[in-house]
Amino acid sequence: MHIVLEAAGDGGVRATGLDESDEPRFTEEFPRGRLPEWVAAHADGPRWVWDDTARWYPRLLDAGVRVERCTDLRLCHAVLRRALATARSRLATAEPNGWDRLETQGPDDGGLFRIGDETAQLDAVAEFRLQREAVAQADGGRLGLLLAAESAGALIAAELTFAGVPWRADVHDRILTGMLGPRPAPGMRPARLAELLGELRERFGSPDLNPDSPPELLRGLRRAGISVSSTRSWELKRVEHPGIPALLEYKKLSRLASANGWQWLDSWVRDGRFTPVYVPGGVVTGRWASNGGGALQLPAQVRDAVRADDGWKLIVADAAQLEPRVLAGLSGDLAMARAAQGADLYSGMVESGAVQTREQAKYGMLGAMYGGTRGESGRMVPRLGKAYPRALGLVEAAARAGERGESVSSLLGRSSPRPGTTWPALGDVDDQAEADERERRARSDNRAWGRFTRNFVVQSTAAEWALCWMAALRNRLWTLGSGTLRERPHLAFFLHDEVLVHSPAGLADEVAEHVRQTAAEAGRLLFGAFPIEFPVTVSVVDSYADAK
DNA sequence: GACCACCGCGCG
């Protein structure tokens, strides 16, 4: 059973129930204030269909209503418009319409039903039927599963924001004070930074050196006789000069102060929770992005501020070597799957004799998946190609396809965008040097796009695995404990291949077991009987900083 | 003052 929810006139909601053949069985209109109770009354688990989860679900959550499953038409539309498997469908061949321009909105910007003229005209029932038709006709991929996973991700994202990351502002402040000195007056430099500034100005003999400005800093360093091409830390680390340690520490600490300092704390932490906004499908590969607060870049330095509530625990779970394992499954490479049978894939590669050291295995795999050509990484790729021809062959083929300007697809059928078509006409260049330069640029752009498509097949399939893992885990967590979402064990944070569950202490071990089981379940869902394992490292802790 | 490109660096 599907129930489509749409905005109706006068701030009302129209609900259309569809049967197994997607034929309307009922239509009902009611005021939007009644939405939570109306949804709650349909507890038999229909799949709710709506334009944008971020616009509908937060209000339901606020009213204490959780839904089991949904179809997020905006996200699904984006997948189907681009997927190779649905390229010939009516949905994909139509001119771009409102669904392509529909931007996700939170419940706060524009309100649930004041969503602009264009959006108000979108017909969710018609769009839903077009999507179903496209999926039914698809000649490849497993798009039904992908759309379900994508939509489950949208529910999870809203629930993560609703729950928030448990955050101890007092601990965060203690960390900052320990590293930077006490909180300075607004606009003032923290004491430790002021001290370092004085020191490095003295050591570089440059009383007004400004390390906050890369161009100025570069000039200052050159005046001091240091020849570097940039002011990046890794380049400065190679320089022997008495001022360098102070400069590096200054850069490190000023980064902490500006990105995750007291200002950040004031802006993003309220009532013991950090509540980031996640953007499911925000990355071309299907990974999530985030909006504000830098949720996906929380530095290790401040993770100790993430603390379970009293009587609760954090269950921190990290999928070990997710991308290479995904590549083994995607390519059906039995030799690589065998190397992955222990807890550590890279050691398994060494034991099988493919390479000599764990480091070689690790950097070689990175090179294979990212398109590395230089250094240790580039040297190892051919060796891995001999040991794992199927796996390496798959990423090579993806790179060649990208260089030819073709799309590539994930396991479930998410397809990459086509490269931008900025080919200059050959005829309009009469200068040979100019023509050569363009030729060189074009080749370099092609190779860069090949590295993108090479990585796309792995990163996007890994994102699918992670969605399946989380969706299964979300369902299990709901069956533990009782009460509202925040009273039961619930997902509190997600970072590509890592999840954090906040749980009453008494249920923590049970949660840990479910985390492991659902990881295995996600592997079977994607790769069937193919023998590739997805071990997760699970820690039950009070502080995020104590994980693993 | 608003906007934008670039740098540098945090995360996976």
Added chain:
DNA sequence: AAAGCGCGCGGTGGTC
């Protein structure tokens, strides 16, 4: 130790 992929964000310094 960095390189090859994907991001977001704060600061600077340029343009309009």
